[in-house]
Amino acid sequence: MRRPNLVFIMSDDHASHAIGAYGSRINRTPHLDRIAEAGMRFDACFCTNSICTPSRAAVLTGTYNHVNGVTTLDTPMDNTLVTYPKLMQEAGYQTAIFGKWHLGHGPAHDPTGFDDWAVLPDQGLYHDPDFHTPGGRLVVEGYATDIITDMSLEWLEERDPDRPFALMIHHKAPHRPWEPDDAHASMYEDEHIPEPESFWDDYEHRATAARVAEMRMMDLNEVDLKQPVPDGLSHDAEVAWRYQRYIKDYLRVVASIDDNVGRVLDWLDDAGLTDDTIVVYTSDQGFFLGDHGWFDKRFMYEESLSMPLLVRYPPVVREGTECGEMVLNVDFASTFLDLAGIEVPAHMQGTSFAPLLAGETPPDWQQAMYYRYWMHQDRDHNVWAHYGVRTHRHKLICYYNEPLGQPGARGPSSPPEWELFDLESDPFEMRNVIDQPRYEETVRGLRRLLGELQAACGDEPIAGV
Numbered sequence: 365m366r367r368p369n370l371v372f373i374m375s376d377d378h379a380s381h382a383i384g385a386y387g388s389r390i391n392r393t394p395h396l397d398r399i400a401e402a403g404m405r406f407d408a409c410f411c412t413n414s415i416c417t418p419s420r421a422a423v424l425t426g427t428y429n430h431v432n433g434v435t436t437l438d439t440p441m442d443n444t445l446v447t448y449p450k451l452m453q454e455a456g457y458q459t460a461i462f463g464k465w466h467l468g469h470g471p472a473h474d475p476t477g478f479d480d481w482a483v484l485p486d487q488g489l490y491h492d493p494d495f496h497t498p499g500g501r502l503v504v505e506g507y508a509t510d511i512i513t514d515m516s517l518e519w520l521e522e523r524d525p526d527r528p529f530a531l532m533i534h535h536k537a538p539h540r541p542w543e544p545d546d547a548h549a550s551m552y553e554d555e556h557i558p559e560p561e562s563f564w565d566d567y568e569h570r571a572t573a574a575r576v577a578e579m580r581m582m583d584l585n586e587v588d589l590k591q592p593v594p595d596g597l598s599h600d601a602e603v604a605w606r607y608q609r610y611i612k613d614y615l616r617v618v619a620s621i622d623d624n625v626g627r628v629l630d631w632l633d634d635a636g637l638t639d640d641t642i643v644v645y646t647s648d649q650g651f652f653l654g655d656h657g658w659f660d661k662r663f664m665y666e667e668s669l670s671m672p673l674l675v676r677y678p679p680v681v682r683e684g685t686e687c688g689e690m691v692l693n694v695d696f697a698s699t700f701l702d703l704a705g706i707e708v709p710a711h712m713q714g715t716s717f718a719p720l721l722a723g724e725t726p727p728d729w730q731q732a733m734y735y736r737y738w739m740h741q742d743r744d745h746n747v748w749a750h751y752g753v754r755t756h757r758h759k760l761i762c763y764y765n766e767p768l769g770q771p772g773a774r775g776p777s778s779p780p781e782w783e784l785f786d787l788e789s790d791p792f793e794m795r796n797v798i799d800q801p802r803y804e805e806t807v808r809g810l811r812r813l814l815g816e817l818q819a820a821c822g823d824e825p826i827a828g829v
């Protein structure tokens with residue numbers, strides 16, 4: 365078989381529940397759904413640290429953040445680390461990345477392993493963005509999602525057709541502050557977007573961390589809302605109004621991603637490359653779309669822990685399939701290398717899920733995952749540091765609540781607290797059952813498992829917690 369091409373499309377903060385193929389109740393994404401219809405939808409894909417920079421480092425390096433050193437938003441990635449694009453480039457692939465990088469800039473942090481690149485400075489701008497390129501700074505007029513796609517398609521047009529390629533299209537969208545383009549600015553204008561089930565969460569049955577997080581609708585600022593709050597609204601009416609403002613802009617920005625993914629799929633069809641190309645759509649992590657009354661991510665709760673993952677590769681992946689096995693962002697690098705026939709370095713911590721794509725579940729496939737958020741009391745959202753374990757049925761979270769000197773984390777420390785959720789009876793994670801006697805045995809087992817997972821990936825538990 366010919367070596368496959370790879371088109372890896374990763375957006376920023378696009379939650380699964382705003383994708384048609386995942387059963388979205390609030391929007392449609394016909395082009396993303398094309399990938400799912402012709403390929404596989406993963407229903408249990410998780411990030412190991414739900415913020416941009418760490419998840420991107422985990423994807424590229426195939427290692428956990430305590431290993432690659434990218435634990436918070438303030439820890440740029442050392443660009444001498446081994447990444448999957450580097451190994452593909454060494455193996456003869458043409459490689460490029462366009463769009464969001466967010467792993468630092470300058471000689472020690474600029475993209476490496478790419479024949480060509482153009483990346484936004486940090487978050488970048490939605491309109492008329494500037495880019496860092498090997499040749500210096502470049503300002504491009506237009507809308508970021510369109511421009512990133514234009515650059516990608518131009519690079520594909522100009523590539524050497526006799527060698528395989530690996531192209532990373534890293535959209536900035538739909539990251540805050542959710543600025544739509546003109547084409548989608550009035551979508552949903554006269555519609556009411558339904559609120560999610562947990563929208564009016566009062567955090568009563570949960571750890572302190574949930575109550576103190578500053579990512580409620582009332583924490584959206586003027587830049588996010590883009591228009592003044594109407595006078596005379598009650599508190600609840602204002603919360604509801606703010607949700608409509610937020611979610612409509614978010615979905616408008618997503619609609620542009622969907623259109624642009626369609627352009628890439630059309631290009632592959634027209635070039636006759638659909639059968640030779642692995643197409644992946646994912647996001648660096650999930651997002652709260654009003655779930656628990658919040659925007660943003662960071663928590664180990666489902667909506668932010670889950671990553672969308674759609675994979676199309678006709679020679680291997682049967683069309684219209686779903687996979688409920690757990691896969692993690694640290695597994696991506698091993699998987700892409702495996703599919704390309706490149707040896708996976710022993711130090712990479714993820715496991716190739718190529719067998720899952722082929723419809724086979726290895727008998728020893730992972731049944732639990734480890735998560736850690738380090739950025740205690742981060743300045744923008746005040747989310748407290750935690751780690752935890754998720755199985756198919758349960759989730760145990762330990763808020764250890766210490767900054768540990770991590771860049772971007774702040775004091776003071778707070779006493780540790782634990783949460784346990786039974787995802788079968790409480791899928792929206794509204795009731796912490798850690799103190800219920802009937803879960804005693806479950807908690808003991810999960811605490812043991814948490815320690816085992818930490819030992820297996822080389823992370824250290826907090827003493828005395």
Ligand SMILES: [Ca+2]
Pocket residue numbers: 376377415416648649
């Ligand atoms: Ca992100």
